[in-house]
Amino acid sequence: MRRNSAAAAVLAAFIWLAGCGASGSALDEADKVKDGVEVSEDGSEVTIYSSDDGEITVRSDNDGESIQIDGENKQTGENITMSNEQELPEGLPELIDLPDDAVIITSTKTTGEDGLNSYLVAFQTMKSIAECGEQYEGIFETLGFEVARLDTDGTAVLTGDNTSGAFTVMIMENEQEGAREVTISYTEKQ
Secondary structure, eight states, X not given: OHHHHHHHHHHHHHHHHHHTTOOOSOOOHHXXXXXXXXXXXXXXEEEEEETTTEEEEEEEETTTTEEEEEEEETTXXXXXXXXXXXXXXXXXXTTOOOOTTOEEEEEEEEEOTTSOEXXXXXXXXXXXXXXXXXXXXXXXXXXXOEEEEEEETTEEEEEEEOSSEEEEEEEEEETTTTEEEEEEXXXXXX
16 A cells, blocks of 8 residues: 555646646757756656756655655646655644554645645544544644544544634545545634
8 A cells, every 4th residue: 555655646746737837848958958867876766857847856765665746846836745744744734633543554744835735644543534534623623723524434534724724534434444544624714
């Protein structure tokens, strides 16, 4: 499962860079001077440069089991950090707590041109959908959010916002793993 999440993180990063205007086609001679790819000696880090759009760096260790992606879009001022490490993105509000048995699948932090951050954390837990829903409903209400909740067969979705930000929590059954998958998205507001 970790290899799949690592591959997904790399794919998302390349899609993000492509959205920034970077081209996947071969560089012409003039572009080779200002654009290019740099690979570390041991091959664990690759940086793709685009003079017009920015750069993206992919770091891997543990034989590809752990991947971190950092990118900067010069045109929009956005920065992105993605990781399949089992840790929360730096800056995520501390009260957004994970269950004790949570196994983080992926985590992402994006900083927009306005300096505001967006976070995405996906993890698995053995807690029930009801337990997870109650936990996050309580957390966000404590943080002063107006919370809306929709429960359907095998899924719960919570949304809310306040003056500081907006969030979405999606909790779904993962029948194959026998667990619940939880995705938390949080975006800061000015």
